[in-house]
Amino acid sequence: MSDLSLGRPAEKSRAAVRLRDFVFTSAIIRKILVLALLALIWELAARYMNKPILFPTFTATMAALWEAVTTENLLQSSWASLFVLLKGYVISIVLALVFVSLAVVSGFVRELLQTLISMFNPLPAIALLPVAMLWFGLGEKSLLVVLVHAVMWPFALATLTGFESVPETQRLVGRNYGLRGPSYVVRILIPAALPSILYGMKIAWAFAWRTLIAAELVFGVSSSSGGLGWFIFRNRNELFTDKVFAGLAMVIIIGLLVEGVIFRVIENVTVRRWGMQR
Numbered sequence: 001m002s003d004l005s006l007g008r009p010a011e012k013s014r015a016a017v018r019l020r021d022f023v024f025t026s027a028i029i030r031k032i033l034v035l036a037l038l039a040l041i042w043e044l045a046a047r048y049m050n051k052p053i054l055f056p057t058f059t060a061t062m063a064a065l066w067e068a069v070t071t072e073n074l075l076q077s078s079w080a081s082l083f084v085l086l087k088g089y090v091i092s093i094v095l096a097l098v099f100v101s102l103a104v105v106s107g108f109v110r111e112l113l114q115t116l117i118s119m120f121n122p123l124p125a126i127a128l129l130p131v132a133m134l135w136f137g138l139g140e141k142s143l144l145v146v147l148v149h150a151v152m153w154p155f156a157l158a159t160l161t162g163f164e165s166v167p168e169t170q171r172l173v174g175r176n177y178g179l180r181g182p183s184y185v186v187r188i189l190i191p192a193a194l195p196s197i198l199y200g201m202k203i204a205w206a207f208a209w210r211t212l213i214a215a216e217l218v219f220g221v222s223s224s225s226g227g228l229g230w231f232i233f234r235n236r237n238e239l240f241t242d243k244v245f246a247g248l249a250m251v252i253i254i255g256l257l258v259e260g261v262i263f264r265v266i267e268n269v270t271v272r273r274w275g276m277q278r
Contacts, residue, residue, distance in 0.1 A: 056242040065246035074231060078250055081227035084140060085212050088147025096156040101185045104163055117157050125150035125211040129218065143215055150211040151204040158200025162193030194270055202263055213251055
């Protein structure tokens with residue numbers, strides 16, 4: 001009996017240690033704890049201010065979010081925004097990859113691309129919105145123009161930097177195997193520069209997402225009912241602050257899902273699995 005009684009505390013201690021190690025080593029658990037802490041701070045700060053018209057509580061925002069999802073088609077508005085964003089994002093990634101691939105084999109194209117990046121990358125995408133509206137009218141085409149500008153240049157810069165950082169040894173291996181043109185880019189440069197490419201894709205996604213929401217705050221053209229940015233703008237005009245914060249929360253939730261799930265899975269099956277990134 002004494003041995004058993006001594007063994008049980010030891011087992012409980014080992015279980016507690018394993019649980020503690022899991023909590024502190026699991027990225028998902030850490031993120032959940034961080035989000036819970038931020039939600040608690042939000043709730044306490046809002047209750048301390050006690051001005052719902054300016055700063056609603058976290059619980060009131062979540063209630064407004066649930067109401068908007070169930071009764072006001074917030075998910076449909078979010079999907080409308082995401083659909084436009086994905087079209088612009090894919091177009092931009094393809095154009096940038098083609099442009100950067102040509103820059104690898106042509107010094108003139110490289111100088112042209114670097115000059116265009118220096119010119120247009122610092123230019124806020126939303127600043128092109130009036131010009132896009134003048135050229136293409138009040139519609140989806142204007143949003144696509146703005147999105148392509150927001151995505152293409154930062155992604156092209158990250159990809160070009162990644163291509164230029166590929167070791168000369170790997171370049172020589174590709175040439176010794178007779179790889180030229182597209183096959184050289186696909187088989188040698190892209191795999192070797194994949195960490196930089198994924199980093200550029202994440203940066204470009206963030207730029208595209210915030211640009212789209214900002215554009216929709218001006219006009220909601222993602223669908224007949226408007227997009228997520230238009231949902232925020234409409235409720236701001238009607239002084240439904242809790243729904244404004246609910247729309248912002250939906251923007252954050254989508255961003256967390258894309259960053260923490262989609263890009264995380266891509267990294268786990270590629271650069272992390274290959275030992276190219278910790």
